[in-house]
Amino acid sequence: MARGKSKTNPNYKVVAENRRARYDYAIEDEIECGIVLEGSEVKSLRQGQANIAESYASVEDGELWLINSYIAPYDQARNFGHEERRKRKLLVHKRELAKLWDASRRKGMTLVPLVMYFNDRGIVKLKLAIARGKKTHDKRDTERQRDWARQKQRLLQQHR
Numbered sequence: 001m002a003r004g005k006s007k008t009n010p011n012y013k014v015v016a017e018n019r020r021a022r023y024d025y026a027i028e029d030e031i032e033c034g035i036v037l038e039g040s041e042v043k044s045l046r047q048g049q050a051n052i053a054e055s056y057a058s059v060e061d062g063e064l065w066l067i068n069s070y071i072a073p074y075d076q077a078r079n080f081g082h083e084e085r086r087k088r089k090l091l092v093h094k095r096e097l098a099k100l101w102d103a104s105r106r107k108g109m110t111l112v113p114l115v116m117y118f119n120d121r122g123i124v125k126l127k128l129a130i131a132r133g134k135k136t137h138d139k140r141d142t143e144r145q146r147d148w149a150r151q152k153q154r155l156l157q158q159h160r
Helices: 039-046 094-105 136-159
Strands: 013-017 025-035 056-060 063-067 088-091 109-118 124-133
Touching: 025 094, 025 109, 039 109, 056 094, 063 094, 094 109, 094 124
Parallel strands: none
Antiparallel strands: 013 109, 025 088, 025 124, 056 063, 056 109, 063 088, 109 124
């Protein structure tokens, strides 16, 4: 996935990324969803002031919610600002919602936000992952495989 502005989509812009998610969780499936925001939140996101590192999603009362995400207050919206860590509603189709609800009920599965970004039409989207938490030895195996892949690339570069 491209970071920042893409050559094909000049409006595409990553606002917040949860880099730790791929280290802490084994990603099984990804879903793109919309997010309900207030005006001051969108203005703050355009300035790139958001954090989804400690956040997660959950299905409550038949709706999908993003919990504990941080969007910095917008300075110019003094009287009509927003709460920084409020629950934000996520927009998905009913079929996808049922799939997410089933996945979150399974043992060890959680809904983790990966990336918040503006798509090519300038609309804020959130990439949500169905993930299983990794144990410590799984994390070590992942690091070992990543290191071996890097070392292999270096050896191939030196061999040429």
